[in-house]
Amino acid sequence: MSSSLQQIFPSFSTPLIEAINQNANEQFVSAGTVIMRTGQYIKNTMLVISGKVKIYREDENGGEFFMYYLQPGQACALSMVCATKSEKSQIMAKVVEDAELISVPLSLMDKWMMEHRSWYEFVIATYRNRFEEVLEVLDSVAFRAxxxxxxxxxxxxxxxxxxxxxxxxxxxxxxxxxxxxxxxxxxxxxxxxxxxxxxxxxxxxxxxx
Missing domain, CATH: 1.10.10.10 (Winged helix-like DNA-binding domain superfamily/Winged helix DNA-binding domain)
Incomplete structure (x- = not known):
C-alpha cells in the first residue's frame, strides 16, 4: 500500500504514509456498490487509489442529484466534515468504476491534523476544492436553463x-x-x-x- 499511496498522493510525508499503513484499511470495491448511504453514521473517510466514486444527493422519492466524482488522489470532503461531530451522512456514494479505496478512521482526523502538516494541507485543499465545485453546481441549478x-x-x-x-x-x-x-x-x-x-x-x- 505504501508505494501506491506515495504515487497517488505525492504530497503526503513519509511519517503520514506510515501512519496510514498502520491504521487504515485497503478495500477493493466493485462498480455498482453503494459505500455510503443517506442517514448512515460516518465512521471513516475514503482515499481513492484507483477507480471512480460518484457522490450525489437523494430526495425523498428516490430521485438522484449528481454532485461530483471522487477520483484517484482525492478524498471525501463531506465525510471529513463529519469528523468533528457524530453526524449522519447527507449524501450517497456509489462506486461507478471498480475502485481501490483506503478507509481512514475519522477518529484519527484531529490527531493527524496536528501531527502531520501534509495531512492538514491535504484536508484544507480538499475542503476548498469541493466547496468551489459545489458552488459551480449550485450556480448551474439556480441560474441556468x-x-x-x-x-x-x-x-x-x-x-x-x-x-x-x-x-x-x-x-x-x-x-x-x-x-x-x-x-x-x-x-x-x-x-x-x-x-x-x-x-x-x-x-x-x-x-x-
Missing part, C-alpha cells in the same frame, strides 16, 4: 474521464440532473443538430470545436 445545465454536466463528465466518449445512458443523465429521460433525449438531439456531439447506440461522443 436545463439545456445549459446539460452542457455544463457533459463538460464535467469529459473533464472527469479525460475522454470524449461518454458511456452514459439518457436515463442516467436524467437521474443525475433530476429531470426526465424524454427531456434529456430531446436536448441531446438538439445539441447533436448544433454539432456539439454525436449520439451513438451506447455512448455519447462530445465534439471539440
Amino acid at each position: 436545463m439545456d445549459e445545465r446539460l452542457e455544463f454536466y457533459l463538460k464535467r463528465q469529459v473533464t472527469s474521464c479525460g475522454c470524449k466518449d461518454l458511456k452514459l445512458s439518457h436515463q442516467e443523465i436524467a437521474m443525475d440532473l433530476n429531470t426526465s429521460r424524454e427531456v434529456v433525449s430531446r436536448l441531446l438531439k438538439k445539441m447533436e443538430q448544433r454539432g456539439l456531439l454525436k449520439l451513438h447506440r451506447n455512448h455519447i461522443e462530445v465534439v471539440t470545436k
